[in-house]
Amino acid sequence: MIEVLYFAWVRERIGLPRESIETQAATVADLVAELRAREDRYDMAFSDVSALRVALDQELAGFDAPLAGVREVAFFPPMTGG
Amino acid sequence: MRVQAEPFDVGAELAAFAAGRQDVGAEVSFSGVVRDDGGLAAMEIEHYPGMTEKALAKIEAEAVARWDLKASLVIHRYGRLEPGEKIMMVATAAGHRAEAFEAAQFLMDYLKSRAPFWKKETGADGASWVAAKDADEDALERW
Numbered sequence: 001m002i003e004v005l006y007f008a009w010v011r012e013r014i015g016l017p018r019e020s021i022e023t024q025a026a027t028v029a030d031l032v033a034e035l036r037a038r039e040d041r042y043d044m045a046f047s048d049v050s051a052l053r054v055a056l057d058q059e060l061a062g063f064d065a066p067l068a069g070v071r072e073v074a075f076f077p078p079m080t081g082g
Numbered sequence: 083m084r085v086q087a088e089p090f091d092v093g094a095e096l097a098a099f100a101a102g103r104q105d106v107g108a109e110v111s112f113s114g115v116v117r118d119d120g121g122l123a124a125m126e127i128e129h130y131p132g133m134t135e136k137a138l139a140k141i142e143a144e145a146v147a148r149w150d151l152k153a154s155l156v157i158h159r160y161g162r163l164e165p166g167e168k169i170m171m172v173a174t175a176a177g178h179r180a181e182a183f184e185a186a187q188f189l190m191d192y193l194k195s196r197a198p199f200w201k202k203e204t205g206a207d208g209a210s211w212v213a214a215k216d217a218d219e220d221a222l223e224r225w
Contacts, residue, residue, distance in 0.1 A: 007130055008202070055130075074198075076200065079195055079196065079197060079199055080194070080200055080213070081158065081196075081199035082114050082169070082170060
């Protein structure tokens, strides 16, 4: 099981802040492909991954990063702090 | 480093900042304020509890090490803020002003695009997420 979190407009498009997912995905990109195949709302949210960032266990990562041993994956748009 | 919903008092924070240190020759502070360019009712700031604190602590530790800061302060709010309210502040204390100014700019540049916060503005035409600016990402290159 992996905990998947969504923030900002990604959360709004998908319609929930977090969910537990049973997956065999090897990389973030594989997980994204699995999610997109689920429903339109996921497909829309992930239609342009260049507009998204991903964090693995609360550290920024790339979409090609492996998921082995990862407990928490978060998807969000570029950050706008300050 | 503090991430909080509550307002903070910049004056009180600065009065207590680096108090009692005699090796400090320069203190720099910056506050970010909710700006109304016309029609902004409120700003909602979302964050990622856990990662936000980790990211801020890492950025702050890097600034302290790189500019040999004697003290540093980072406060960032989340939740609903109205125009005129302070969003965040940073303060740096160093031996000399060049280090204090540079470290404060570094903190701000990294806070902008490496700390997980997202701003949503609500106005007369509804609500929209603030888009990240390329200039903010480019600003990291100088460091």
